[in-house]
Amino acid sequence: MSPAQQRGLALWAALLSAVVCLAFLPVSRLASVLVLLAMLGVIFVFWYITKPRAEHDVILLLDDLPESSYRQPVVLVCGDLPLTWPQQSSVLIVTHGCWIRVEDHQDLEQVARQVLWQRPDWGRQMSVMVSVCPQKHVDSEALTSRLLALRWQISQLRKETGHYVPLILNGQIGSAMTDDMLWQAAIPGEGWTVWRESSAPCSIAAWVSTGGAPVMQQQVLMNSLMSWFHQHVQAVFIDDNPDVPAIAPAAQLWGMGPILAGSLASSAWTAWLSRHTAMQQVTGWQPRGTDSTVISPLPDFILPLLPEGSGLTPRARTWRCVLGLFTLAAIAALLSSGWNNRQLLHRVSFDIARYDSLSMDDYGLKASAVAALRENAALLDDYARNGVPARLGLGLYQGERLRIPLLEAIRSYVPPPPKPQPTPKPVPKIVRLDSMSLFDSGKFELKAGSTRMLVNSLVGIKAKPGWLIVVSGHTDNTGTPQLNQTLSQKRAEAVRDWMRDTGDVPESCFAVQGYGASRPIATNDTPEGRALNRRVEISLVPQASACQIPGNPKASSQDDGVLENKTE
Secondary structure, eight states: OOOHHHHHHHHHHHHHHHHHHTTTSOOOOOHHHHHHHHOOOOOHHHHHHSSSOOOOSSOOOOOOOOOTOOSEEEEEEEEEGGGOOOOSSEEEEEEOOOOEEEEETHHHHHHHHHHHHOOGGGGGGGEEEEOOOGGGSSHHHHHHHHHHHHHHHHHHHHHHHHHHEEEEEEEEEOOOOOOOOOEEETTTTTEEEEEEEEEEEEEEHHHHHHHHHHHHHHHHHHHHHHHHHHHIIIIIHHHHSSSOOOOSSSSEEEEEESTTOOOOSSSSSHHHHHEEEEGGGTTSOOSSSSSSOOOOOOOOOGGGGSSOOSSSHHHHHHHHHHHHHHHHHHHHHHHHHHHHHHHHHHHHHHHHHHHHHHHTTHHHHHHHHHHHHHHHHHHHHHHHHOOOOGGOOOTTTOOGGHHHHHHHHHOOOOOOOOOOOOOOOOOOOEEEEHHHHHHOOOOOOOOTOOHHHHHHTTTTOOTTTTHHHHHHHHSSSSSOOHHHHHHHHHHHHHHHHHHHHHHHHOGGGGGEEEETTTSSOOOSSSSSHHHHHEEEEEEEOOOOOTBBBTTTTSSSOEEEETTOOOOO
């Protein structure tokens, strides 16, 4: 999976997390934000850990690698064969697979790690072929040391990648006994097979029986190669070694061609043949043109027998991850929506049950219960008009079936009867009398014709226990303050005396006050204002001890109609 695909997946996961946390989680807004931040942190850590790291020890230019969706076998070729590689590029793509050259100065493990860094999905289809050409080696011990190093690198490669990386051992020589490339292969479960470009694959027995004397000579030379190969190559990989695990080859190949570039006149192969066989005495045992640069072909026939890549391509794996993340988000959203709907139903049902359990006479609790029902009804009505919010949606909303029971419960509510309001005691208004209608100027004796006016004006003033009849006199600012004070006091007393004598009201029911010109109700600068200020005011003032006659709880003067029935 490429870095761009990994970044896209991280962004997709962050987007889905934001939608689920902010729109569906059944928690408060603050808790949703905290959960979202935690999930974003997990996504960032996971992306940081899994993103490919740049290799600082780049040793190959592998620009010609197939696409990451390539699923045919990929073989790393090391040993002697890369010396005769058929092209400049390290990557050779053929019909049934891909060959990658590993030079002598390069480390097999590092090359494999770089290939897997660029193509992380190739671990299952990667194989290693170790090619040994005995005619190119002088020192057998140096060859053994080199093969041991490759054994260690392959074991480390298997350990680091976690994949079983098959090993193919390839022994190849040059001989003038054949005009084209001859291969013999030993594959577990397949037996021994002869491969030639000019004929179909067959068994060694069939090939020898139909080939005659030349084929017999070729097979003798091939048998010598196999014997040398088992002793000096295969044994190095399968012998017990306490430091390096044994590596059994998945296949062994032996090749013989007319020309082998880089072969030596005096080699370990020549010495071995001298000691163990008489092949040096046979014509054509050595290759033609030992110094030629003609390149031997690679054993392409083995590629279909090697493991191929399996599983999804990186793009398909990316889409599978996208779908998987969406599925997880959808499941989380569904669970959250279901829980939110369950909580809504539980709350509304509980409020209805609580309302039904309360007596209608319990006015306070019943009123609070119906208030909760009205809030629920307003909420459900809002959902019905404006749509269900996302946290209750996804087809799981069940609030509509509670609207009718909720409305029926609200309609059944009977409000408490209104509390009786106490009848306020009527308080008579203040009676204001014009002094000039009652008295002559500067006098405080009632005029002879003032009796009718007093009776008509004092209809609402009634003597009652607990009420004090206050009579206050007022003048304008004409004259001295002392004279005005005395005049207002005398006029108030005159009115009090008339009310007391006329209505037979006890004197304890009265209070007399003279204010002079100290409390004007109009300006004294005009005749009209001064006329308004010359007045006598009579009012009732509550006082518990007022208008009480010792020994007589109700005096005759306390009759409501005493003052009204008097005439002048």
